[in-house]
Amino acid sequence: MITIEGRAVLSRQDIHTTYGYATSALERWWSERDANGHPPAILLNRTMYWDQEAWEQWDHWRLNPESQGLAGRATLCKELGISVRTFDRLWRARATNGHPSFIRRLGRVMYWHHDQYVQWYRDLQPAEPQPRRGRPAGRRNDPAGYAYEGDPRLALARQVIADHPDARTTDLVQILQDRTHHTWARSTWMHILKSARQHPEG
Template sequence: MTTLDGRHVYTRRDLMTKYGMALSALEEWYRHRRWTGHPEAAGTLGRELVWDVAQWDLWYQQRHNTDNLITRAGLEERHGLARSTLERLWALREDNGHPEPVKTLNRVMYWDSDAWEAWYADYKQRTQRRTIDPDRTGDPEDLLTLAEAARVLGVTPVSLAHHPTRMPRGWPQPAEEHQLPSGRPRRLYRRADIWTYADTRTAAGPHRQHPSRKPRSADTTDPTPD
C-alpha cells in the first residue's frame, strides 16, 4: 500500500483499483468537495495528490449510507404522488418550505424520510381546503390579465399556473383571448369570475399513479454536482 511519512494513503490510481471508479468521478468529487464533503488531500507524492486511507474510507462509507433516506421514486411509491407534483413541490421550495436533500448521489437526491413525512403532513394541512381572501374592490366586469388576477387573490402568478395549459382546479375560462405579436396568447379574465374562484377554491389532492404506469428506475432530475 502507498505510504506518506509512514501513513497509509491513497492515490487516485489506488482508489480506481480498489473501488473500480472512473478517474473523472474521483476528480469531480474532489473538485466539488465544498458540496460533496470530500476529504482534503493529505499531501503529494511526486505530482500526485494523496488522501489518508482511514479518513477517505470513512467519508466514502458515510456518503453511500442511505439508511432512513428516500428518493423521489420512493416518495412516488409511498404517497402515490406524480413525479411532476414532486418536482413542482421542489421547484417552489422557497415558498412552501420543502426540505433540502441530505445528500445527492449520482445526481439522485435523497431526503431524510422522517423529516420529509413531517413536512408533507404539515404542507397538506396548510394547503387543503385553504381559503383565499381576495381584494373585493373594482368593477366585477373588469377584464384582468393573469398577473392582475394574482394580485386580486393575493398570490404570485406562478402559484396559479406552471404552464399555460395546466391551470389550478376550478380556474375560470378566459373571457377573452388575443394573440400577441410574439405568437403567445394573452388571456383576460372577468374580475367576478376570479372572485367566484376564490370563494370555491380547494387545493388539489395528490395525483394517483395510473395502474399501468411503470415506476421510474432512477431519479435524475437534479443537476447538483456529486
Template sequence: MGADAPHLTPPEPTVITVDGRPVLSRADIHEQYGYATSMLERWWKDREDNGHPPVAHRIGNTLYWDAEEWKAWDHQRLNPETAGLANRDQLAARVGLTRAQFNRLWADRDANGHPQPVRTVGRAHTLYWDADQWAQWFERHRENQRAKAEPPPTIAAADDTGPDDEIGPADFARILGLKHPKWVSQSALTPPPGFPEPDAWDELPSGRRRPRWRRRRAQAYADTRHTITPTRTGRPVGSGQRAHPYQGDPRLTLARQVLADRPDAKTSELVEEALKQAGDKTTSARTWTLILKTAREHPEPTP
C-alpha cells in the same frame, strides 16, 4: 531451482499512515476499488458538488486521502438513501406521489414550508433531502390539507372574511382560477398591466417577503383581467434598446425560478412547468422555450 532452495513470498504492500490512520493514494484506490483513474480524477475535480473527502497527506505531487473517510464517502455515493438521504423520485415513491406532484410541492415551498435539500450530487446536480425530516414534514402537510378540505363548523365562521380582509398569493391564485400561486407571487414583484400593488407584506422566517392584498382588490382584478391589454408575446416592445430579450418581462422572472427549482430537468419539462405555473394561455410553448433560453443565458436580472 533446487529442492533445497528457500520458498520466497512477495512482500506485503507498504501502508502509509498519518497520525496512526491509513491513507490511500489514487493508485491505491484504483487497486482496491477498481475505479478507473480518470473517474477518480473527475470526482476530485467535482468535489465541491459531490462532497469528496479532503486531502489528508501529500508526498511530492501524490495526494493521499484518509482510507476510512474515502470508504464512507464512496458508500454514501453508492447508497445515498441508506445514509439517511433520498432524492425526489425516492421520496415521491415512499408516499405514493408522482414526480410532477412532488415538483409542485417543491415549487410552492415558500407557502407550504417544504424542507430545503441538504446535498447536491454529481454533474446532474441531483438534489437530496433528509428522508426522515421530509417524511415528518409531508405528514404535517397532508394533515393540514385534510383540515382545509373539511367544511367550516358553522355558517358564522364562513362569514368571518370580508372584502377588506387581506389574502395571500394562494387565495389570490384561487380567485383567478390558477392552480398554483407562483404567478401571483412573481407578478407582485414585476406586475403585468393592471395588476394591483400589494397592500402589505409578511416577513417570513426564511427572510423572504410574502405579499398580501385586500380581497376586494384581488376580485376586482380578476373581474377586469381579460379586458386589460395583455402582455405582448415574444420580444417586448423596445427590446432593441435592452440588454437582452424579455428584459423586465415577468415571464423571464418565472423562467429563472423554474430553472432554479429544476436544474436537472429537460427543456420540454421546464416548458410544461412554466405553462402550469404561469396560467397564461396566450404564451405559446415555443415562446416559453425562447424565454427559458434567455433565462439560462442571463440567470440574474440585468440592472
C-alpha cells in the same frame, strides 16, 4: 499505500488500483465534493491523499445513499403517494413553501433527510380536506350560505391572500396548488379565491 500520522491514506492511483474506479470518475467525484460530501484531501509532495477509512465510509454511503437516513425523489414519491411531477413543482416553489434543502447530491440525483422531508410534507398539507361546505359556486339563491362557506380550502385561500396581498390571482392559484399538491383544478381555486375576497372573514 502509505500512512500519515499513523493512519492509512490512499492516493487517487491507489483508489483506482484497489477499488477499480476509473480515474475520470474519481476526478468528477472530487470536483463535486461540495455537493456529495467527498472527504477532504491531504496534500503531500504535490500528491493528494485521502484517509482510507473516511474514504471507504464515504464510498459505502455513495453506493447505499439511503442507508444513512437520506431519501431520494423516487423513494419519497412512493412513500408519500405523490407523482414526480408534483414533487418537482414543490421543489421549484421552495422559495415560498419552505421545501427542505437537499443534504447530498450524487451527479444529478439529490437526497434529502428522510424524516425531515416527510414531516415538512405533512405539515405543508392543510387539515384533511373536506369537500365544500355551504353552497357550491354559481347557486346564488341557495339559502345554505355563500360559496364554499365552512370549506377548509376557503380558510387556506384567505390565509394565502393575507400572506401575499399584492400577488396576482394566477400566482395565488399556483401557491395554493403547490400547497395542496394539485389535488384540485385551477378553476376550482379561482372560484374559492373569489369567494375568499368577497367574504374575507369566516
